Amino acid sequence: MKKYCDIKLLVFMYISSTIITSLAMKNFSLKHTTFLLVASLLIVLQRKIYVYKNSYYRMLIALLGASFSVFIVRFLAPGQIKVWDVDTFIAFAVAGVNISLLIVSLINSKCVRNIVTVLLGAVFVLPLLLIWGNYFSEHTWINADAISAILQTNPSEAMDYLRDRMELKVAFVFAGIAALAAFLYKSLHQLEIKKAKKNYILIVLLIVLNIVLLVRTNDNFVTWAAHEARDYQESYAEYVRAKQERNENVLKNMSFIESGNKGIYVLVIGESEARNHMSAYGYGRETTPWLDSVKNQENVILFSNAYACYCDTGHALPYVLTAKNQYNDMEIKEAVSIVDMAKAAGFKTVWLSNQVRFSGWDNPITIISDESDQQIRINTHIGNTLDTDYYDGELVNRLDDIDYSDKMLIVIHLMGSHLSYHSRYPVEFEKFTGEGYLSEYDNSVYYTDYVVNNIVDKLSQKKDFKGLIYFSDHGEGIDKDLSHNSANFVYDMVYIPFYMYLSPRYMEENKEAVRMLKSRANDYFTNDLIFNTVMGVMGIKAESVYEPENDLTSQDYDGNLGRFLTMYGTKKISDDPGLEKGTD
Numbered sequence: 001m002k003k004y005c006d007i008k009l010l011v012f013m014y015i016s017s018t019i020i021t022s023l024a025m026k027n028f029s030l031k032h033t034t035f036l037l038v039a040s041l042l043i044v045l046q047r048k049i050y051v052y053k054n055s056y057y058r059m060l061i062a063l064l065g066a067s068f069s070v071f072i073v074r075f076l077a078p079g080q081i082k083v084w085d086v087d088t089f090i091a092f093a094v095a096g097v098n099i100s101l102l103i104v105s106l107i108n109s110k111c112v113r114n115i116v117t118v119l120l121g122a123v124f125v126l127p128l129l130l131i132w133g134n135y136f137s138e139h140t141w142i143n144a145d146a147i148s149a150i151l152q153t154n155p156s157e158a159m160d161y162l163r164d165r166m167e168l169k170v171a172f173v174f175a176g177i178a179a180l181a182a183f184l185y186k187s188l189h190q191l192e193i194k195k196a197k198k199n200y201i202l203i204v205l206l207i208v209l210n211i212v213l214l215v216r217t218n219d220n221f222v223t224w225a226a227h228e229a230r231d232y233q234e235s236y237a238e239y240v241r242a243k244q245e246r247n248e249n250v251l252k253n254m255s256f257i258e259s260g261n262k263g264i265y266v267l268v269i270g271e272s273e274a275r276n277h278m279s280a281y282g283y284g285r286e287t288t289p290w291l292d293s294v295k296n297q298e299n300v301i302l303f304s305n306a307y308a309c310y311c312d313t314g315h316a317l318p319y320v321l322t323a324k325n326q327y328n329d330m331e332i333k334e335a336v337s338i339v340d341m342a343k344a345a346g347f348k349t350v351w352l353s354n355q356v357r358f359s360g361w362d363n364p365i366t367i368i369s370d371e372s373d374q375q376i377r378i379n380t381h382i383g384n385t386l387d388t389d390y391y392d393g394e395l396v397n398r399l400d401d402i403d404y405s406d407k408m409l410i411v412i413h414l415m416g417s418h419l420s421y422h423s424r425y426p427v428e429f430e431k432f433t434g435e436g437y438l439s440e441y442d443n444s445v446y447y448t449d450y451v452v453n454n455i456v457d458k459l460s461q462k463k464d465f466k467g468l469i470y471f472s473d474h475g476e477g478i479d480k481d482l483s484h485n486s487a488n489f490v491y492d493m494v495y496i497p498f499y500m501y502l503s504p505r506y507m508e509e510n511k512e513a514v515r516m517l518k519s520r521a522n523d524y525f526t527n528d529l530i531f532n533t534v535m536g537v538m539g540i541k542a543e544s545v546y547e548p549e550n551d552l553t554s555q556d557y558d559g560n561l562g563r564f565l566t567m568y569g570t571k572k573i574s575d576d577p578g579l580e581k582g583t584d
C-alpha cells in the first residue's frame with residue numbers, strides 16, 4: 001500500500017512538472033524530462049528519511065520557490081529560453097536543495113548546524129542577489145562580463161548601480177530574503193532523521209544520486225554565465241602565468257628589423273569616451289573646444305572611423321596593449337605587450353595612471369603596467385572601488401615627476417568619462433546642465449579635452465617630444481540610456497575617438513609614415529590595432545610580432561571595411577547601423 005503511494009506521487013510529480021513546463025514553453029523535450037523524473041524520484045525518496053515529512057516539504061518548497069524566481073527575470077529580460085533550459089534548471093535546483101538539506105540534517109550539534117546553514121544560505125542567496133540586482137540595474141539577464149566585473153576586476157561597478165539606480169527595489173529584495181529566512185528557521189531545526197540502519201543506507205544512496213543529478217545538470221542557463229566568467233578569468237590567468245616565459249623566450253630572442261626612432265612618445269588611454277559626444281566629430285554641443293581648434297592643423301590627424309575591439313576596459317585593453325588582436329590567432333598568453341616591446345627596443349617606459357590599481361595579480365592590465373621602468377599612480381585606491389583621489393588634471397602636474405630621457409614611451413591612463421560621470425570633473429567644468437546623465441557625461445568629455453590639451457602643451461615643450469596618440473578604450477551607450485554593458489550591446493559602445501598630435505621634428509623625419517597616416521584618416525580601424533600602429537609610429541619592427549597589415553603607418557595596411565570586427569570577433573563593423581548615417 002505504501003509503495004503504491006510512493007509510485008503514485010512520483011508519477012504525479014513527473015507528469016505534472018512535464019506538463020507545466022511543456023505548456024509554459026509551448027515545447028517538449030523527452031530527453032530533458034528524464035531530469036524531471038530523477039528529480040521527482042529524489043524528492044519521493046528523500047522525504048522518507050525524515051521524522052517530520054512536512055518540515056522537509058516546507059524547506060523544499062520555500063527554497064525551490066526562491067530559486068525559481070530566476071525564471072521571472074529570465075522571462076522579463078530579452079533573449080530566448082528553451083524548454084530544456086527550464087527542465088535542466090529545475091532538476092539542478094532540486095538536487096542542490098536536497099544536498100543542502102541532507103548536509104544540514106546530518107549535523108547533530110545545533111551550533112555547527114547554524115554555522116553551516118548560514119554558509120549554505122550565502123551560497124544560495126548570492127547568485128539570486130546577483131541575478132535580481134543585475135536585472136534591476138541593467139534590465140538584462142546576467143552574463144559573464146557582469147560577473148567578471150563584479151567578482152574580478154571591479155566590484156564597485158555593481159555598487160555604483162546599487163547607488164544610482166536601484167533604490168527601493170533593493171529593500172524589497174532584502175525584506176524577501178529576511179522573511180524567507182525567518183519562515184525556514186523553525187522547519188530547519190525540525191529536520192530530524194529517522195534513526196534506523198535501513199535509513200542510513202538510503203541516505204548514502206541519496207547523497208550519491210543527488211550529486212550525480214547536480215553534476216549532470218550543472219550546465220544550465222543560470223550557471224552558464226558563471227562558467228563563462230571562469231573561462232575568461234582562466235585565459236587571463238594564463239597570461240599572467242606565462243609572463244616569465246614571455247620575458248625569457250620571446251623577448252630575449254626577439255630580432256629587430258628596426259629598433260625604433262629616438263624621442264619621447266606618449267600614448268594616452270581615454271576611458272569610456274564616445275566620439276559621437278565630441279564636437280570634433282560633429283556632436284552638437286561644444287565638448288572638445290581644444291581638439292576642434294587643432295584638428296585641422298598640419299601636425300594633427302583625426303581618425304574618423306575608429307572602433308573599440310570590446311565594450312569594456314577589462315576585455316579591450318589586453319588586446320590594445322599586446323600583440324594579440326581579433327585578426328590573428330595568437331594566444332593571449334603568448335602575446336608580448338607594448339611595454340615589453342618598447343623596453344626590448346631600448347626605450348625607457350613610464351606608466352602614469354589615475355585608474356585604480358586592481359588588487360589582482362590576476363589583472364592583465366596591471367601585469368602589463370607593472371613591467372614599466374617607472375610607475376606613477378595618483379589613485380591610491382586598490383581593488384574594489386572607482387573612487388579617485390584626484391581629477392585627471394592632477395596627471396598634468398605629475399608629468400614633472402617623470403625621469404625624462406631621449407628615448408622613451410609614456411603611457412597615460414585617464415579616468416576620463418567612467419561612471420559616475422559627475423565625479424570625473426571639477427565644478428568649474430560644469431558647462432552643460434539639465435538632461436541628467438547626458439550633461440554630466442558631456443561635462444566629463446569637456447574636461448578630458450582640457451586635460452589632454454594640457455598634457456600636449458606641457459610635453460610638446462620637451463625638445464625630444466615626437467608625438468602623442470590618444471584613443472579611448474571603448475565608447476558609451478549614453479544616448480540610449482546605457483553605459484557599456486555587453487549584454488545591452490549597441491555600436492555606440494564601441495565608437496571611439498582616435499587622434500595623433502605630432503611634433504614638427506617627427507613630421508620632418510618620417511615624411512612617408514605621416515603621408516600614410518594622413519591618407520588613412522577616414523579608414524576603418526579597431527583599437528586592438530594600436531599595438532602595431534604604435535610600433536609603426538615609433539619605428540619598432542620585430543620579426544614574427546609586427547603585422548604591417550595592422551599598422552596605419554605601413555603601405556600594407558588593410559583598411560577594407562569587410563574585415564573589421566568588434567566584441568572579440570563576434571560582431572561586424574559593417575553591420576553598424578550608424579554607417580549609413582555617416583558617423584564621420
Ligand SMILES: [Zn+2]
Pocket residue numbers: 271272312313314473474
Ligand atoms: Zn573602460
